[in-house]
Amino acid sequence: MTQDLLVYVVFIAYAVGMLMTFGTVLTWVERKQAAVMSDRIGANRAYVRIPFTQIKLVWLGLFHGIADGIKMLVKEDFKPRTYDWYAYAVAPWVVFTPVLLVFGVIPFGGTLDPGRLFPSLAEWFGGRTYNMQIAQLDAGLLIVFAFSGMTIIGAMLAGWSSANKFSLLGGLRAGSQMISYELVMGLTVLGLILIFGTVDLGSMVRQQSGVVLGFLPAWGVVYQPFAAVLFLTAAIAENKRIPFDLPEAESELIAGYYTEYSAMKMGLFMFAEFIEIAIVGALFTTLFLGGYNLPYMNDAGFTLPGGTTIAMSHGAVVVTQLVVFLVKVMLVCSFQILIRWTLPRFRYDQVLAFAWKFMLPLALANLCVTAVLVWSHQGAPL
């Protein structure tokens, strides 16, 4: 029991630390990537001076995230005069908390056997193994959708409680847009559920460590390339980033539903947005990119298509899986930022038409084709 507690405290600390680090680092990545994409240098003025020396650490502007945080903490916490106090105060947390909770069901590594990792503790652990995942729920994917659906409430609360017409418009837009794309997202993932026959994310990743057609890694993107594109698009729209940032379109709505927020309350909205980039990256990695595994890799080592196996020690496997997961998530995040700095914003009617007239039929068609194929292959592996 104590062992379980220890292991899961470590997992939770790792997950929270990873998300917070991603949230901070992504602000830097977004700035720098945008700068490099448009022939600029990017933010590089914030520095940390080593006390009592003149040595200034700039580190390519990495400290700008910390400077942002300090600025938001010490700014005046402006409150509008006419507002629904309780809803106004609670809205940033309603946006921020579910985003963190989603990560609870995402596996960030394979099976951990602490006894093999630390032989001196082997007796104490008594051969227990743990899947590197905070909560192993059979309803994994459903939890993801349940929690990510809750952020809509936060956005609408913020829009309503600010007593500001721009905020209200932003909140309305956020609500309609996120509900529309939530639907598309669910439908695209249904195909994967049909193929893998489970909604447990850990089991999905384990099934993706095999091969299909003899040489292709059995990743979700190989089974469902179409759904992968649709899912990523819908996820970006769900995250309300350009080109789908209608709820906070600054040229139309000042800042949308967080117009009346300032200081760290506004910071929480921004932080939630950046963490959600990482969450989308983690979800996409888990569902479509084989999760924490390299191609042909499983918990024992590599099994190459030719039939040769390369055994790896348990420690090496664990470290490789953790690192591979982080790298994959980072790549997907980077791709999202690439999209954000490439495409212009949609018009509002275009966003909804895109969801209901373009993506929804495509997702349904994809689901139908998948269902027929799964049915015709019933029993036999695809």
Place this chain on the structure above:
Amino acid sequence: MKPYKRKQYWNEATLTPWERAYLPEILRGLIITSGVFLRNMQRWITGKKGALTIYYPEETRADYAPLNRGKHVLTQRPDGKPQCIACNMCATVCPAKVIEIEAAFDPTDVAHPKYPARFEIDYSRCIFCGLCVEACPEDAIRMAKETPGLPSDDRRQMWLTLDEMLTWQPQRDVAKPYPPAGAAKKIGGAE
């Protein structure tokens, strides 16, 4: 009530079916931007500069126009003293009132007994209009094309003093030789 009909503009965009399919053009855009990204990243990694912007003030542009009104310089006589006679004409004409001159008397220099003991310009307020250069009767103040090293945490650091402005070297200046042709005769015996 008639149903709303959107106004048709003369420059309405016409899209080919390929562009209407949307996704291929999006992909093309992504390829362009990621291509620029990769090209610039490769330059940064190989130690070259992958940006078009200038990292001011650590770097300054080399292509200032020759007539750019930048930092002030005070011209010098061959003996190295400022050509300024502390007449205060520039300080008077200055619209931003940034020039401060303190005159002093030098009995040993018969031709130019009045000289500036202090000549300071507050660059936090200077508007670089060049009126001081036009007002000067002695061609003592000019403007170089380089910008002054302005950025500072403290506005009191933004004053340029006499010794910082006495940087002009007449021997090197081909375009504006000293003394100007004709001026030498006027000064005559003083040399």
